[in-house]
Amino acid sequence: MNTFVQQIINFLQLGSIYALCALSFTMVYGVARLVNFAHGSIFGVSMYVLFFASTYLFNVIESTWLVYVISLVISCIVTSLIALLLERVAYTPLRNAPKVAVVVSSVGAGMVIEYLILNIAGSKALRMPSLIPNIKFDLLGVSVPLYKFMIIIIAIITMVVLNIVIKKTKLGIAMRAVSQDRVAAGFMGIQTSKVVSASFVFGAIIAAVAASLYGTAYSIFAYDVGESIIWWSFIAAVLGGIGSINGAVLGGYIIGAISVLAPIILPVSSYKDIVAFAVLIIVLLVKPTGLLGKKGIEKI
Amino acid sequence: MTQKKNKTNGKGTIFWQVAGVSVFALILVLVKELGLVSTSVLLILQYVGIYSILALGINIVNGYLGVFSLAHAGFMAIGAYVSATLSKYVFMNDWMFIISIFLGGIAALLVGILVAIPSFKTKGDYLAIITLGFSLIIQSVLQNANFVGASQGLNNIPKFTNIYWVFGCLGVAVILVDRFIHSKYGRSLKAIREDQTASMLVSVDVRRIKTIAFALSAFLIGVSGALISHLLGYTSPSAYGFTNIVDGLVMVYLGGMGSIIGSIFGSTAWQLIVQLLKNLGTWRWVVGGGLLVVVMIFLPKGVFGYMELKDIGHKVKGFFNGSKHREDQ
């Protein structure tokens, strides 16, 4: 029973992080239809900004919560600016180019950012200061640290807020329109380039939140922290269905579930990737447009 | 009239092919035997050759067929491991290397046929993820397979690879791909890339063509894996992960999709960039990445996108003869 509760919490924690990452990835992916391989580096940037900001702030401010909030805001701003710069430099000039050109360009931009981090901050692994007070809770006889709850709660709040923004606000509606048909959205008077920029900012902000949770959960990180995150986000987003926000969340939690379950069921923990991919391949073979993706009927 | 012209053209090209190959062979002999270049340059040349074969293989599926596949790391690993195991335990003489190379390629080819199956129904990024999954599954399996050294990989692989093997294989690969592309198979690849439904409705057997494309692609990639493992003398699962996948894509898209010369150019350019910037230390990746962005902005189809040297020749000629042609019409 104890381990069961523990595993459930582990699953929710990991799933929430994956879900947020997938969500941040899917913002740009869904709206601009761009596989942004530089997104992992954006994630890395927010980790480092958060690290430096919070390390500094702990010298000045005592309240952990306040440090967390302020450094998160700083990280959101810096990350958004870099994402916007990235869009201007590596994406906007290629708006009418073949899709793969944008993919390669984003790979290049990602390399630039990642190795800039390496050259500026060094290759040494860093330890994120704990951003959430170290308190333990008792849940069904299991002692659970507060940060695990907070990760789950913050992730869920972010998802709910994002859902409201996408569903109810003018910007959200414009985003969905651009996502469905960019040309038609342009004809309807939507400034598509601004909407795409907005999606980069959204993606960056969610990435910054996800990074703060990741840092809280795993604390140790290095310059290449975003690398595997980006692939798993891509996988989760596709598994859920390209452009589907709920799909990205679902995909994230499924990847989380597999990561937690596989080591329990399987003899060797490193088989986890194999299981995750096997599930993915089977799902896509049965449903070629992802779990919540819409199937387009081709008109002949 | 047109036909006669074609025939003479055909004979002409064969002459030039033979001439080109002999000159090239001569250069290779001079370079290797007379020690005209340093061993490190010789090594770079071998990398260039091997990665050109890899890029050619990737280009068949990603360029000519237009499918965004990320399966190449998996195929390369299979080619490397199968050939390395064979030449360690079975074909231990260096002239038998050809058998190991071939069987490494064949092993990758057989798996390639399986990987083609998802491409029948799935497409776009969904297929990209499936093929990525394939590559990472192969990597995971190798990491866990004790009989091939698990995460340590294989060591003491006989270093059979030399510049002759590399450029011999590259020559054969170029000829095979060139002939394949200029046949009904190659035409069908391009047709499927443009409009799969219309291809079916002009009698193209889309599934068969996709299977053949994946098989040939996997074969070439497998061969490149075989060559690289016998060049280094060791191979391990970590060599066939994300970095390898991205490297392969960069070479193909930098050089240009759907182009033989583009594949060779792309891998040469990328190897040179990586080697020349070595002095910059870790800054070289910043510069290299920046270069990629710049090239894509100015040449979004890659340097030779959907073009061969002769097309560029035609273009240049056309530019100078432009006015004359218009008068003819």
Place this chain on the structure above:
Amino acid sequence: MDTEKIISLKNVCMYFGGIKAIDDVTFDIDKGRLFGIIGPNGAGKTTIFNVITGMYIPTSGEIYYRDQQLNRLMPHTITGNGIARTFQNIRLFEDQTVLDNLKIANFSHTKYGLLDVFLQSRKFKQEEERIEETSMEILKFLKLERLANKRAGSLPYGEQRRVEIARALSCNPEVLLLDEPAAGMNPAEIRDLNQLILNIRDHYDLTIMVVEHQMRLVMEICEEILVLNFGKKLAIGQPEQLKTNPVVLEAYLGKTS
């Protein structure tokens, strides 16, 4: 001979969810006929082509090409067996040359294998020559030979339509399905097209099915016409008979009696 059936549909239905695109349609086409299908938008005309060419698997019913049932065959097999088509909104391989568009359509009856390609065997060269010749012949017949090396996508609309017909002919068909060949054409162009369709039929000894909005084209050249409305067969017969058929008039003119 003249009553040999080449295409037969027996109680064919095609449903998409709740929408009945084709509802219990039965008809036969004699060999060598010029057969028209007319009906208002959404009547299921193109869907008939799609079930015949294997793009859709009919919900129920049977489709025969001579004695061969087509229901479960793949589109490329059906096309290879002798049923070729054009598309309502042109679908050429735009980045390929006109000649290559035709060559691609030779796929199923090009008799060489991979080994022939890699070894550049005599068979490969002969077949490639043959394909080039027949493709040029077809282009000549449609007066398109001067466009052979032009990029298909660069041609004006009218010529693209003709190239599409040429490409369909390259499949070596016995039955040719034309999906709204006159769309966007003016009366003079339609007159030329009528003549072209008749010429093609006679020269290549084909059976031709035409889906069309343009009554003028259908009424002038078709020998037998199927009238569809909301997926149902309304009438079938010669143009003269249909002109006076009250059911057809009602569907088309909304006449109530």
